[in-house]
Amino acid sequence: MKHIRNFCIIAHIDHGKSTLADRLLEHTQTVTQRESQNQVLDNMDLERERGITIKSHAIQMDYIFEGQKYIFNLIDTPGHVDFSYEVSRSIAACEGALLIVDASQGIQAQTISNLYLAMEHDLEIIPILNKMDLPGAMPEEVKDQIIELIGGSREDIIPASGKTGLGVDKILEAIIKRVPAPVGDPEAPLQALIFDSVYNSFRGIMAYFKVQNGEIKKGDRVKFIATGKEYYADEVGTLKLTQAPKDKISTGDVGYIVSGIKEAREVKVGDTITNVARPSTVAIQGFEEVKPMVFAGIYPVDTEDYEELRESMHRLQLNDASLVFEPESSAALGFGFRCGFLGMLHMEIIQERLEREFDMTVITTVPNVSYIAHTTKDGEIKVNNPSDLPDISKIQYIEEPYIKASIITKSDYVGPVMSLCIQKRGMIINQSYLTSDRVELIFEMPMGEIVFDFYDKLKTISKGYASFDYHQIGYQQSDLVRLDIRLNSEPVDALSSLIHRSNSYDFGKRICEKLKELIPRQQFEIIIQASIGAKIIARESVRALRKDVTAKCYGGDISRKRKLLEKQKKGKKRMRQVGNVEIPQSAFMAVLKLD
Incomplete structure (x- = not known):
């Protein structure tokens, strides 16, 4: 055990975390020249294009230092705020963290929030100044920032470059000398922390874990404490670039387990694995159910593709257990799903993966968060969709979720950032x-x-200088109203939203103006209205296309023209009663980009 080192890498987006990980893998000869490519650990095309890590990865390296062989387990973490729970579980499986800071950009918000997570778990932190080869690097200034943040001396900070490979051997040496070996009792009952899971189309769900106490052998009968389900360990092993099967995984080591699990929901990140024969009575602390924060409707463009969309969503859920969805129907869009996401980035990624991996073009409705309505009759009701809101007469008050946001910016931009936050009903705390x-x-x-x-x-x-990070702090009472959009006095449920009363007039007016531009003209007039309950607060109309029916009358009596116009007017009136308005996809997207 004393020759094992478990560590993770903490960095803001684009500070060179994946590139530095590539250099570590090459230096320890875990990856051969033939297998080598940029961002080895990011295996989705999307991750490579956007330069972000979406799914965390783990890989084991062997390194010989002063004649002694060491085993390194690198547990890579996603950097984005949406995946902060996954990051916290990866950090809980480590004893040390490499804090990577871009020498040209300095410290940014997500670095700080993940750093605090690492400090809460008492990890040994090794600061690294990356991208030293850039002409815009400011090593001395950034070193001052790091020392102000975590203390320590300037000599502890390792200058490095993921591009040129500068400082990689120093980093490996620091991991051996400064990161403590894992602690645990090999004789105790098995306790292993699940920090990730991946789906393999041949073998089902594979869970990645770190053994805190005891050991896990091939063929053992194991139990997952949070779900209470039992499985056979068909195969256990360690994670090289591909899986390497072993007979047993001992205390302090990181590995994977294959047990023929079909549903991603059965493997929860943060759960504890124990042995059925000699069970551990306590679970490892810190397990939470992942709660979706943002909700939106996803509908197929063509209603016939509904079953295909359901199949695609199920298959996506195998890879991503944090996606939650349930069927719902809308008068405007037909059948679709109400989906819960961890945040806006998560929503974009799911949408893009549906399009890329399953060729599904989908319509996404306006995203919203979940509210709690306190009614006079039924008590509390959780509202994930504005159209589920009970009648106004039955509501006592509505509560909405609040967050604590940390924004780090240059002092030149404090004014504009403050006015943006105050415009969004924010209150400055510090x-x-x-x-x-x-x-x-x-x-x-x-x-x-x-x-x-x-x-x-x-x-x-x-x-581009401000960085942003947030966490939820609970619900607070707010004066919210439901804003409905009506076309020819028919409400379009997919466009309704819950909004603060003070913003509702302005917002309603802007939506009506936007829809007027986007809805194509018909043979009849289309009236667009925004309403709160029965009260209309804004109105626009799309003029009818009109054929000149009097063109054939030249000269003659006016009554002949009037007769033709009256006839046309009756036709238009009848058409307006039976005609329905198609809303283009761009209208749903435009609501998001009103400014």
Whole structure:
């Protein structure tokens, strides 16, 4: 056990985490020249294109230092705020963390939030200054920032470059000397922490785990504590670039288990595996059910593809257990699903994977968060879809989820960032200068306000310099109303949204104006209205296309023209009663980009 080192890498998006991991793998000869490619551990095309890690990975390396063989387990973590629970479980499986900071950009919000997670789990932190080869690198300034944040001395910070391979041997040496070996009791009953799971189309779900106490052998009967289900360990092994089967995995080591599990829902990240013959009575602390934060409807463009979409969603769920969905129907869009996502990035990724991996073109409705309505009769009702909101007369009050947001920006942009947050109903809680020109602002604000376009706007007003991170802090009472959009007095349920009363007039007016531009003209007039309950707050109309029926009358009596016009008017009236309005896909998307 004393020659095992388990560590993870903490970094903000684009600070060079995956590239540095590639250099470590090459230096320890885990990956041969033939297998080598950029971002070895990111195996989805999407991850490579966007340069983000979506699914965390784990890989084992062997390294000989001063004649002694060491085993390194690198547990890679996703960097984005949406996946923070997965990050916390990966961190719980480690004893050390490499803190990677871009020498040209300095410390950013997600670095700090993941760093705090690592400190809570008492990990040994090794700071690394990456991208030292860039002409814009500011090593001295960034070193000051790191020391202000975690203390320590300047000599502890390792200069490195993932591109040129500078400093890789120093990093490996620091891992051996500074990261403690795992602690645990090999004789105790088995306790293993699941930190990830992947789906293999031949073998079912494989769970990745770290053994805290005891050992796990091939052929053992094991039990997952949180779900209470029992399985046979058909195969256990360690994670090289491909799986390497072993007879047993001992205390402190990281491995995988194949037990023919068909459903991703049965393997929960953070769960504890124990042995049925000699069970451990206590689970490893920190397990949570992953809760979706953002909800949106996903509908097939063609209603005949509904079954195909259901099949695609089920197959996606095998890879991604945090996706939750249930069937729902809409008058405007037909049959589809109400889906819960961890956040906006997660929603974009699911949408893109549906299109790429399953060739499904889908319509996504306006995303919203879940609210709690307190009614006079039924008590609390959880509302995930605005159209589920009970009648206004029955509601006492509505509560919405609030978040605590941490924004780190240059001091030049404090004004615009503050006004953006206040416009989104945020309240400033704290403002602190990390260095002379970097400020951390802490806000409390409603989650529903950041779902639309908050992140894009924040990046725009700060010229890309602000970084953003948040966590939920519970529900608070708010004055919310349901805004309905009506076309020819028929409500379009897919466009309704729950919104704060103070913003409703402005928002309703803007949506009506936008829809007027986007809905194509018909033979009859289309009236677009925004309403709160029975009260109409905004209206626009799309003029009818009109054929000139009087063209054949030249001269003559006016009554002949009037007769033809009256006839046309009756026809238009009848057409408006039977005609229905098709809403183009662009209209649903435009609501998100109103500004």
